[in-house]
Amino acid sequence: MLFIELFIQGLIQGSTYAIIAVGLTLIYGLLRVLHVAHAGLFTLAAYLGVTVTNQFGSLSLGIVVATLTSGIVGVVIYRLVYEPILNKPPYVALIASIGLYIAMEELFRLIFGPFGLSFSSAPLQNVVVIFGIHLRACQIITVITNVVLLGILAWIAQKTRVGIGWRATVDDPEMSASFGIDPIRVRYLVFFVGSALAAVAGVLVALLTNLVEPTMGAVPSYKSLAIIVLGGLGNVFGTLIASLALGVIEAFGTIYIGDFLDRDAIAFAFLVVVLMIKPTGLFKSR
Amino acid sequence: DDTIKIGLHVPLTGFAASDGKSSTFGAELAVKQINEAGGVLDKKLELVIYDDQANPSQSIPVANKLIGQDRVVVGVSGSYSGPTRSAAGVFQEAQIPYLSAYAIHPDITRAGNYVFRTSFLGEVQGRAGAKLIGEIMDKKRVIMITLKNDFGKSLAAGFKEKAADFGITIVNEYEYSMKDRQFGAIVAKVKADNPEAIYASGYYFTAGPLISELRASGVNAPVIGQEGYDGSKFIEIAGKAAEGVIITTSLDRDSKVPETANYIAEFEKLAGYPADMVSASVHTAVKIAAQAMENAKSTDPVKIRDAISRISMKASTGTIEFNALGEVQKNVQNQIVRDGKWHHHSVIDDPELLAPPEK
Amino acid sequence: MAAILSAEAVTVRFGGITALKDVSFEVKQGEFLSLIGPNGAGKTTLLKTITGIVKPANASIKINDREITKLPTHSRIRLGLALTHQIVSPFKSMTVLQNVMFAAGYKKVRNIGLSILNFSRSSEKKDAMAFLEMVDIAQYKNFPVSTMPLGILKRLEVARALAIKPKILLLDEPLAGLNSQEASRLADTIKLISQNGMTTVMIEHNLSEVLRISDRLYVLDNGKYLASGNPKEVMKQPEVRTAYLGS
Amino acid sequence: MGPYEISLATGVGIYVILAVSLNLITGYCGQISLGHAAFFGIGAYTVALLSKLGWPMYLTLAAGLSSAGIIGVIIGLTSLRVKEDFLAIVTMGVAFLFVGIVRQQEFFGGEMGISGIPSHGMTKFAYLCFVLVFAMLSILFSWYVKKAWIGFAFDAVADDEGTARTLGLDIKSYKLTAFAMGTSMAGLAGGLYAYYTRFIVPETFGFIESITILSMVAVGGIGSTFGVVFATVLLVMMPEVFRFINDYKLLLYGALLFGVMRFKPEGLSGFYTLLTGNKEK
Amino acid sequence: MMLKISNFCCGYGNMQVVNHLDLEVKKGSVTGILGANGAGKSSLIMAIAGHVEIKNGSIVYNGEDITSCTPMERVSRGIALVPEGRRLFKSMSVYENLIIGGYITRKKDSQTNMEKVFDIFPILGERIRQNAGSLSGGEQQMLAIGRALMTDPKVLMVDELSLGLMPKAIDICYEVIEKLNSLDMTIMLVEQSTKRALQASDNVIVFESGNTVWKGSSNEAKKSSEIIDSMLGLRNH
């Protein structure tokens, strides 16, 4: 029973990782950019979700505003930040992204204050008991959202012409243009979708913890970097599995080896061990 | 010069910025009150505030700047243990009195005789927690959920030290890190452990989500926290789940003591949100510094130091007196959440239990 | 004359594909051997196995009767091998000259100690210039390689291989991408170098040049040995003609 | 010089060593590391523990340098299998593991860190000079490495490992040497830091710190020693210079990182070449 | 007239590498582009495909000015490219490379086109799941041609058709070119082998350092092939 419950908790945690990490892996897959500022959009969405919900009393409106805004901001970031430095060495975009993320964190603090925001009355907190396991509605929704969204995405990326086209722009944007794939449009689209996913994750996490802080993106930002590597950079399905696996390992790890390694260290120990055995990640880099 | 400068370092940016903000308000309130009452030694008191990002390497140049450039006569830390501990060494070396408002690292006062602390040591509060659970509440099977930083660790140490004395069996201890906000795994295990009470260290931003999750998963055992929870934000985050949570702290919301009651009222007026422990501690520290100067009738650091060591003063967080090490001994205020507000629960005044180390 | 380089029973698999199956061959001191065969026959793979870039399933490779199968690439190179790449791979951050200079300094980077103690680059610069002249690209010396057309890069590959003063030169399609004049000039240069005692193995599809300068041909087809011997005679063999020439 | 300037300059000196050391690994040899602060930490912890056992300063510093170097080589050995972004992420993992392990071990002082590190026994000014001498030595060393053949070999490794190998270069030992040199210098910086603060906690050597160091290298212009030194001074001083705008300091810092990478991706050393018209690297 | 290029200059940054070129390509013709290394052949091809900055002049395709069209617009009008160095999508499979080739065609057409490609290059059919990057040099060339054919082109531009191919494969490729040409496809060929180029093309243009030094029908050129040969070698003498 405890094991099942730990497993489920791991899946819930892993689902939030997955939704963030998949956006990141898509973007990485597309541009070979470790887009740390992705976590800034996650935070932005959480703030918007809470603010709008508190203001207008509608969570759905909050989600819509948060995803659309984050998606658009994501596209703007691509356009203004990454596009001009795409053909520079990878660390350039990485550092730019980190700088941007620091600035975003600070902006959130200056705009929304340092204390964090909460829902004035948090939605989706009603408890459902399934086989003796207490779950909040928001937890169940997190897992379902994850599976549905990512399932669709993985299918698009791996199996459809559009997906193959996306991936072609990764290898050689100039040539893909020569075969009728507009790399710019693909990038806008991927940034929009990826950022919107981060936004969904942001609102979900806000529901789960009822707390939105300027620094809430920090842990996801680097943990999802680890995850996308484990999942085989650019591989949507691999990222999903890696996220869930990590969630579950963390859940058990916190309980059984928590006094040897803390949660974040468990994630990275797992990562380092896997990469030592298999330098290309758990799954094929798509 | 017609002002006397007090130096304050706080985390204005970075992960601890919220406490930095409260600290700043607490200090500003103290200065405002003092200046309105005529200042110190007929001069106005002036605050010099710098950001240390709660980072131990940042606080060293900050301390040196306060001492060397701004020539403050007293330093106050409104920051966490790391930066406070490294700044303490600098103040000690420069022989400028230094008051740590709420940092709990045991070695801070060991930096030397110029360093004082106006709040409890983590251990002391942990011991009080043991008494609260084992004796006052009479719960014996306890689970500990410990925040993995200096604060949580020293609380846990104090708690464990006295647990047996109050008949408490510690069934299990789980640790989490400062950055955790989701506690599903721990909660699942706690549920399986089925304790009578839960001693959980943390800050409002970890405790809020933790306690919501505990309650949602059907764990109904009472939760005992500490001053890290203190503040309205905790209740805002945890909502209904916060009801009945008890903490050990130094600020009694229902206090009839004028210093405290007055502080609580004035703070909310100034800051726009209810008072918390952090701000009260910094408020206390600044008041002590001012009082010490009055007592010493001088701004000479040596004299101020002596005055601080001899001080006995009622402040917002209780009556402050320092022992030989520079630690304070005062009563622990237990507060409980009722109807979405902090209220008086009980007081622990057992001098032996609360005795800070002398060396 | 004794074989300076020999590869016995080379088998290489990539996943499901067997790129080379039990191939054996040897080169004699000073010989000019051309390795030909259809696309995908495994020629490049054979050279990469000899240099240790590709790990074979089975092989025994010897230089001067010394077993080198277990050695890492760089140690084999130091025993006197040099390889040019079919898909050119210059150091992109360097100029044409620096590419060759670095190769010419191979002795100074043999080990860390030497590389720390050695400072001067002037003699390497002189050597490098000589090699660039040898392949006719001296006028491009100060250009960053990223702007150079393929023909220049192909010759740069050769110059760089020569700069490490190998005993055995392994050339993977050095003439591809050059026009006929340029190809025959470079072929002449290579022939000249080989006549001065350099053992040479060349993969090349430019048959007229191959026939003009090779001492011997070795033909691979579909990962297997097909024929070897005197160029004219080999080219007369019907299996070779059908596999390679299609007539 | 007041105590403030001295402490600031000492900090700058330590960071110069750190940044220059990372530049050896990342700038010269092309191996992106997001975990450099771990080696800084290994040096600091070694020195802290040994100095508390009463070892004299020169011995503890030597020990800090070698322990970081040795662990650096071990990490380097295991990292040889992974490349580029994978390497970056593995080294990031190392940074987290270091902090994760240290904070759990009572032996290392756990969460409480190590306080009461004995004094270096010099005046603050003398210690500053001491640190600056090491900083100068690191700069000279790094400049020398660039000019010597080893620097040329690093260039080749950074550019294209496969090609370098087919020219007879022993890639592994060059990478390891870069790791060894860089990490031991970081260990030394850690030792100097321990004597400077006389109090260390695990968090100081975490991921954020690694990023800070990498930023110094990138902002300076990866591979350019003087650019890196300049950027280090700039980035360490910046928060100090802008103390008066407390609240906006980090915002400014983030904006600077971002701005330099966005508008001057080759780093500030680009300005230098622009000014002197000197195109040669 | 399929393509009409007038007073055309292109280059990189400040450098101009093709100067004042005038060229007319008839529908259904094969045009050979010759010249020594670095003459600007590839740059011309890439400029027509839309990847190199056009500094001056115009390209008119089927009566329509496409000088400022994006590469995508050009390919959708029927201009296909086999670029120098192949530029395959290396981390994707043979199949996926071909799918991308057929990105702008209808799915059904894409299927039949792919079968045609496998008919021409059976080895590609055998390697269908293999990563393009791990194909042998010659196989890569075949894939590059196959990929271009997947676009259903009206004009096919091939840079270094025979590069790295065995004689048999070269023959096959030229047969393919001839066949495509007989189906009324217009073809532009960059070729190092003068002989081959003259055989296959109707017209040739010879470059030297970005300037047109000779232009005319290949029959004319064949008569004076020595002249052309020496022109090609000029730079090196």
Ligand SMILES: Nc1ncnc2c1ncn2[C@@H]1O[C@H](COP(=O)(O)OP(=O)(O)OP(=O)(O)O)[C@@H](O)[C@H]1O
């Ligand atoms: N890394 C690899 N993974 C899978 N297959 C490979 C790999 N490298 C080569 N191959 C396959 O092995 C076979 C031999 O390849 P190789 O490059 O040796 O051919 P080659 O004789 O040099 O041909 P070409 O003349 O076309 O260059 C080819 O069919 C190729 O697809």
Ligand SMILES: Nc1ncnc2c1ncn2[C@@H]1O[C@H](COP(=O)(O)OP(=O)(O)OP(=O)(O)O)[C@@H](O)[C@H]1O
């Ligand atoms: N990306 C680039 N940036 C700058 N200059 C370039 C670039 N690509 C090519 N060049 C320059 O343009 C000129 C023409 O090059 P191009 O590749 O068109 O020649 P080519 O005739 O195709 O030669 P080859 O037969 O070797 O392929 C050369 O001098 C080359 O250095």
Ligand SMILES: [Mg+2]
């Ligand atoms: Mg080959």
Ligand SMILES: [Mg+2]
């Ligand atoms: Mg070309």
